[in-house]
Amino acid sequence: MNRIHLWDARVNVSSISLPALRSFDAAARTGSFKDAATELGVTPTAVSHQIRTLEDQLGVALFVREVRKIVLTQEGNRLAAATSKGFREIYDALGDLRDVSSRLTITTTPAFAALWLVPRLADFEARHPATSVHAETSTEMLDLERDRRVDVAIRYGAAEQAGLAVSPVAHETFGVFAHPDLLQACAGIEDAVLIETRWRSQSLRQVGWDDWLEAQRLDPARFENRRSFDQEQHSIQAALAGQGMVLASNLLVADLLERGWLVELRPDTRIPGLQYTAVALSGHSETRKVRQFLAWLSDQAEA
16 A cells, blocks of 8 residues: 655654545545545545544544535644645646656537537647547536646636636627528518527626617617527527527537528627637646647637
8 A cells, every 4th residue: 555654743654545545535625525536536435444544554533424414624624725735746747757748638618619629629630639528518617636647728807816827818809690581571680589698697797789779879678579598509499490699609600600500790890899808727727738728719709
């Protein structure tokens, strides 16, 4: 068994098991024996046993075990800070060693993945055939410190966070888009269903038809024929089906405009949107695969 040797006058122990420290670190980060077990591929009972053994060896309680949760003690917090830093440095070093042929895991919003990122990934993999890209989607902000599988998160309208390397991707604008047949049939927006996205996240500044109408000095109260979705790709799909005019990000409809599947109503009337940024743990951002991806991402956004 791998062991890390400790010399501390306060504890009468000659060695601490590495698996026990890994179990403790995972439980401290996830706040759950069950989640730690899932991460490590063992049973919750095994995690609990490892941590109990570690506590017995150290002679201190590391967690307060409550009915439905665990809480770090003062001693547990001190050890968690050390194990988090130590294992992160180990993982980063291992990532550097297998960097040339490793998998790159990306997480982003469903709309950005489906409408912008995935159609372009073949170009990245053609340029960097040694790197295999795995894309995950979520509308929730992932904690990169907790989920170390993820190399890069492409976030929408998110503020900077400590410990993360942030790279701007693109700043969007919102315009009005519709199927060509609908645009020919409608005399103006007064005759159309107005489609927009109402995001689930309460932390994001909403951008909707009211903003666009007010920017054109029009009274939003006059336009009651509206539909809304909570996913941008659903709003855009409705517009593709000819169900109305959609207020959407210029980034997300760029390929559809190029193919002629959507056309823009009055391109000079766009309004500001939010910023897409790519974030990675500071250590991960220096690995070759992440540096290559971020450089490629920047080139694609500029194009």
